[in-house]
Amino acid sequence: MDMKFSVEAEAFRAEVCDFINDNLPDDIRHKVAQEEMILPREMMVRWHKILGKKGWSCPSWPKDQGGAGWSDEQHYLFEREIALSDAPRPIPYGVVMLAPCLLEFGTQAQQEKFLPGILSGDELWCQGFSEPNAGSDLASLQCRAVAEGDSYIINGSKTWTSEAHIADGMFGLFRTDSSGRKQQGITFLMIDMKTPGISVTPLMTFEGTHEVNQVFFDNVRVPFANRIGEENQGWAIAKYLLGLERFGTAEVGRSLASLGRLKKLAAALSVGEGCLRDDPDFMNEVARVEIALRALEVTEQRFLFGPGGSDAMGAEASMLKIRGTEIQQDILELTHQALGYAGQRGQDSGSVLQIAGITPEKAAMAHYNFRKTSIYAGSNEIQKTIIAKAVLGL
Amino acid sequence: MDFTFTEEQQLFRNSTRRFLEEQYAFEKRAGVLEQAHGFLESHWQNFAELGWLAMPFAEEYDGLGGSPVETMILMEEMGRNLLTSPYLATVVLGGGIVAEAGSEQQKSALLPQVGSGELKLALAFAEQGGGYDLTQIRLRAIKNDSGYLLDGTKTTVFYSVVADKIIVAARTAGQAGEREGVSLFLIDRDAAGLQSRDYRTQDGGSASDLDFKAVQVPEEALLGREGQGFLPLQRVIAKAAVALCAEAVGVMWAISEQSGDFLRTREQFGQKLGSFQALQHRLVDVYMKCQLGQSLVYDVVCALGQQAGEPFGPELLRKVCAAKYQVGLDARSVGQEGIQFHGAMGMMTELPIGHYYKRITAINSTFGDPRFHLRRYRELMIQDQETVA
Known part of the structure; x- marks a missing residue:
């Protein structure tokens, strides 16, 4: 048992750090450091292209498709250093979700048509899974795709669709058969967002951010050529997709960066003659979350680098999502709490106040916005049920 | 980065588990607890043969040169099977402090005997009113012509009742609360002037309160150098705290698995409780706490393995505190959940769960509770x- 990385891995880590330091634009770093999870499209694409020049924009892809051909250690260290340096998360839906599905289930023609735009960053995707009546119970989705000629005609809606307002395409799950088990009549389709009949309605989250949307389909025509896999076989692809995330689900690097900011803030916030850091009750909270984060970090490393490596990881990965999001929420809430009165300033307060690099109204937004993390990507309760069944046999 | 065990470590775990499952199956626990000190004296030689007693010591002292990983494996397995024995007292604490503080001569004389099972040790460090603070040592050792004269008291000395020799942390200079002036002495359990009040502990083990009334020890009884005892003591207690964390994790896994079985x-309301x-x-929360x-x-x-022989830096001490805090807190909650899962049965002495919980509680009040850490x-x-x- 050895928790040190190899000399080669450390050299790679140094290379990643140097690259980020030399190439990450300040305006982007600043935005990420304010805990903004979803960046403006321009920033996402700019950073994606910077990484692309180095061959690092889609590292997990096969090497001949533009991937980096890294080991598990390298993937882990790359994600970690990206997060620690406040570089943006990877462009989520195309790079991390759709592309692996295309590579696993797509035809040669589909791969040739869709992968280049994802690799270059010029085509952004969104994910059409959830519906007004199909959230945690995803398989009960009802948005219909009816075959007609060489196409499907889609009617219905998708909701909580992140980035639908900036995306060029949507991949998603659609109901093609209602006769059997609900998992059986689902088909995986890719849709051009410019197709007539699609309308996107913004949904505002309570902190005032426009990230998610409801997408309506009114007789939207999607060619058969845009179907991945066979008709009614979409559920298997969705399960493959949901099981993909091995690296970074716990967002340990992000939380370490946020925790570092919180500790600096506590030292910078005056309280009487001293600072917030002199308050043992507050600092006990910080210590608790730091210990919890270390436990999570090592747990993630154990799952990735234990017997069998990352391939052996099964439903245990769900606990990384549960604890990762809980800890993230704790840190951002503590950061907001630490600010006291200053944390009450609204978005339009025109404030230029900054304490240890933290803008109070941004800290408030981050606290509120990150309440979503324990809900999205399979709520933490769903994750617990997965562990209960798959790991504990209940 | 590698979280796999070596083949030797795997074999060591297997042999340890096999012995404990055969000899310390829960049905036999009542019989073990009936023994004078909650411990089967006849098994001590088996422990030696299994390599437990010589595991952590260097090969030059007839040890097996095991790393902290081997101690962790052993403690986890002991936790799973609720072994109560003087192992921690003799090997981790007693042998540990000899290895840390002793002169070459003392190590050569004592450690081979510990490893072979001939010599049992105990470490007397805690005092009434001192809490978990290792600097709170008031027991005085005053130098005189014949060596040192010891006066004072020690409390909760684990298994000194079966020990041949006791290592005592005493003050040769300074005041309680100071790191300087702490010295370690190796004394016979039957030394004149030493009175022992022995008692059984809640978890089935044994401990004693010791009263030193003008106990004269020769100069050679000094373990290591005069006044230099604090750092070795701190290191040994830190390592022992880690060992207890490993034991607690073994206990937690056992509770998690047994609760899962239950x-x-x-069945109630016509269906399995697990539905x-x-x-x-x-139960998922319990499982996650184990992990x-x-x-x-x-x-x-x-971190301990990497720091072998070097002074403990703040980073390592922080890891000790992190583990002792979090594992202690979570073991307590896992124990309480375990009792609750079992319903009224969970309150019965015939079930292991209550015994596990008592062990967890004892672990939490040894070497510092979660709040302290x-x-x-x-x-x-x-x-x-x-x-x-």
Whole structure:
């Protein structure tokens, strides 16, 4: 048992750090450091292209498709250093979700048509899974795709669709058969967002951010050529997709960066003659979350680098999502709490106040916005049920 | 980065588990607890043959040169099977302090005997009113012509009742609360003037309160150098705290698995208890606590292995505190959940769960409880931040 990385891995880590330091634009770093999870499209694409020049924009892809051909250690260290340096998360839906599905289930023609735009960053995707009546119970989705000629005609809606307002395409799950088990009549389709009949309605989250949307389909025509896999076989692809995330689900690097900011803030916030850091009750909270984060970090490393490596990881990965999001929420809430009165300033307060690099109204937004993390990507309760069944046999 | 065990470590775990499952199956526990000190004296030689007693010591002292990983494996397995024995007292604490503080001659004389099972040791460090603070040593050792004269008391000395020799932390200079002036003495358990009040502990083990009334020891009784005893004591207690964390993790896994077995089989309202989501999610919480505790133990054990022979820096001490805090807190909650899962049966002495819970509670009040370690962690964390700034 050895928790040190190899000399080669450390050299790679140094290379990643140097690259980020030399190439990450300040305006982007600043935005990420304010805990903004979803960046403006321009920033996402700019950073994606910077990484692309180095061959690092889609590292997990096969090497001949533009991937980096890294080991598990390298993937882990790359994600970690990206997060620690406040570089943006990877462009989520195309790079991390759709592309692996295309590579696993797509035809040669589909791969040739869709992968280049994802690799270059010029085509952004969104994910059409959830519906007004199909959230945690995803398989009960009802948005219909009816075959007609060489196409499907889609009617219905998708909701909580992140980035639908900036995306060029949507991949998603659609109901093609209602006769059997609900998992059986689902088909995986890719849709051009410019197709007539699609309308996107913004949904505002309570902190005032426009990230998610409801997408309506009114007789939207999607060619058969845009179907991945066979008709009614979409559920298997969705399960493959949901099981993909091995690296970074716990967002340990992000939380370490946020925790570092919180500790600096506590030292910078005056309280009487001293600072917030002199308050043992507050600092006990910080210590608790730091210990919890270390436990999570090592747990993630154990799952990735234990017997069998990352391939052996099964439903245990769900606990990384549960604890990762809980800890993230704790840190951002503590950061907001630490600010006291200053944390009450609204978005339009025109404030230029900054304490240890933290803008109070941004800290408030981050606290509120990150309440979503324990809900999205399979709520933490769903994750617990997965562990209960798959790991504990209940 | 590698979290796999070597083949030798795997074999060691297997042989340890096999012995404990055969000899310390829960049905036999009542019989073990009936023994004079809650411990089967006749098994001590088996422990030696299994390599337990010589495991952590260097080969030059007839030891097996095991790393902190081997100690972790052993303690986890002992926790799973609720072994009560003088292992921690003799090997981790007693042998540990001889290895840390003793002269070459003392190590050569004592450690081979510990490893072979001929010699049992105990470490007397805690005092009434001192809490978990290792600097709170009032027991005086005053130098005289014949050596040192010891006066004072020690409390909760684990298994000194079966020990041949006791190592005592005494003050040769300074005041309680100071690190300087702490010295270690190796004394016979039947030394004149030493009175022992022996008692059984809640978890089935044994401990004693010791009263030193003008106990004269020769100069050779000094273990290591006069006044230099604090750092070795701190190191040994830190290592022993880690060992207890590993034991607690073994206990937690056992509770998690046994609770899972119960929920998968017990029926109420015409269905398995495990089909109720309220219980499913709670067992998942228990499972996650086991995994997270395991991780913190691995973390500190790896750090201990890398620091062998070097002074313990604040970073390592912080890992010790992190583990002892979090594992202690979570083991307590896992124990309480375990009792609750079993319903009224969970309150019965015929079930292991209550016995596990008592062991967890004892572990939490040994070498510092979760609150103590969170405070120390916080202090070290702030110091670290100040140093960086």
